[in-house]
Amino acid sequence: MKEALFYDRISDIVVQCALCPYLCSISPSRHGQCGVRTNRNGKLFSMTYGRISTGMVLPIEALPLYHFHPGSKVLLIGTQGCNLRCPFCNTWRVSQAGARTRFVSPEDLLNIAKTREVDGVAFGVNEPVVYYEYIMEAAPLLRNAGLFVVVATNGFISEPPLFELLAVVDAFLVDIKGFADTFYQTVTGGYRDEALKTIISINIKKPLEVSALIIEGHNDDENALDEFFRWVAMLQPAPPPLHLLRYEPAFQYIEPATTPMRMYYLQEKARRILHYVYLSNMDEREAKVTYCPSCREVLIVREKGAIHFEKMLHNSCSSCGKVIPVVL
Ligand code: SF4
Structure with a gap:
């Protein structure tokens, strides 16, 4: 310990x-x-310092992170435990049950990452906040060796530890479990505004993408979603990319999966005020395309695990010259 x-x-x-x-x-x-x-x-x-339950090599798009080193490979790791209690958690075996673990020191983690020839390490699977001390020790080692470090979190963290985390992490994904405060609190046990505060702080300092689970008939109230999309659009210095995650039955939630039709409808709605809106848990090409917000040319296509740069030249649209917020 x-x-x-x-x-x-x-x-x-x-x-x-x-x-x-x-x-x-x-x-x-x-x-x-x-x-x-x-x-x-x-x-x-x-109790979970270095107690690794999960380790897998994935494209960074699987997290999902689309605007940070697209096409790179990450070693995604997780431990055990979570500070929220989501009944629809799709990693509940590690976040809310006693998954098997083995000890991996920060030095061993670096060696594994080198052996697997990844570009970076992602801390996630279960909530990384609850294995904070491990990240604080491993991240500087990994970065000194030339790897990037990303964190996929629910954003439920206090400000002082968050500010220290910001100094050792290169990019973040923050997942919002619901937009109506009552849903968030009743279902997850946490407080939505604390996660929103985290998003504001990270967005000022680091590359950030936000994801939001859409459970049809449960947390997809249009007024709450409109308010959420407007809130994301107001974030400074620029709104982060938004991923709408299609719910599928998991853990204690057996309600039917959210329909693709609902997902496309919400994507269109969000795209009226946000430039970069993607859909996860969907196979169709349109769910994952990056368009130029100026001339509407197709910039990046993500299809069947592959990524194709179309009208992207370095960080800009090769058609109209618009600078696109992508870290290459
Ligand atoms: S404050 Fe949060 S991280 Fe700390 S013990 Fe409680 S739930 Fe865990």
Whole structure:
């Protein structure tokens, strides 16, 4: 176990974790709400430091990140635990059950990444906030070796740890589980505005993409979505790319999958005010095309696991010269 980086002692024996907005008060031998941080003799420890449950090499588009080193390969890793309790989690075996793990030190992780010849390492699968200490140690090692580091998170993290994380991570994906505050809180247990605050902070400092799960009939209320699209469009210095994730039954949710028709309708709606809107869990070409926001030429096509640069020349549209926010 690794001593946690963000906590306070609130008595001789009780500690308060300061990593995420729950600010759990934890008595000796008890855990925080995420289940993977524990009080041992008045100190807070991370129980999943280096305890890797998942490791796989993927195209970065699978995360999904479309505007950060498109076409690159990442080693995606995860541990155990999460600070939210989403009943539709599609990685619930690692986030909400006791998946098998093996210890991989930050140095070993670097060696694995080199052996697998990836361009970067992605921390995700389960919520990376709950294995924060591992990322803080591994990320500088990986970056010093020339690899990039990305984090796919629910954004439910307190500001002081987030600001330190921003210094060691190259790009982020933040996944929003719902747009209506009541849905977010009732279903995930968290507070939507904390995740929105994280998006604002990251977008100022680092390449960011935002994803949003669409569960037809549950969290796709048009007024709430319109408000969310407008909110994304107002983000400074520029709105991030938005991925709408098509829900499919998982874990405790057995409602039918969101229909492709609903997804295309929402993509069209979002595209009226946002330049880069993509659909995930969909095979059709149109779901994943990047268009030039100026002249509407096709810039990047992602199809059957392959990526084709059409009218893209370096960072610009080769047809009209518009600069496109893509990190190559
Ligand atoms: S990271 Fe875990 S222990 Fe810490 S405040 Fe969040 S849920 Fe509680």
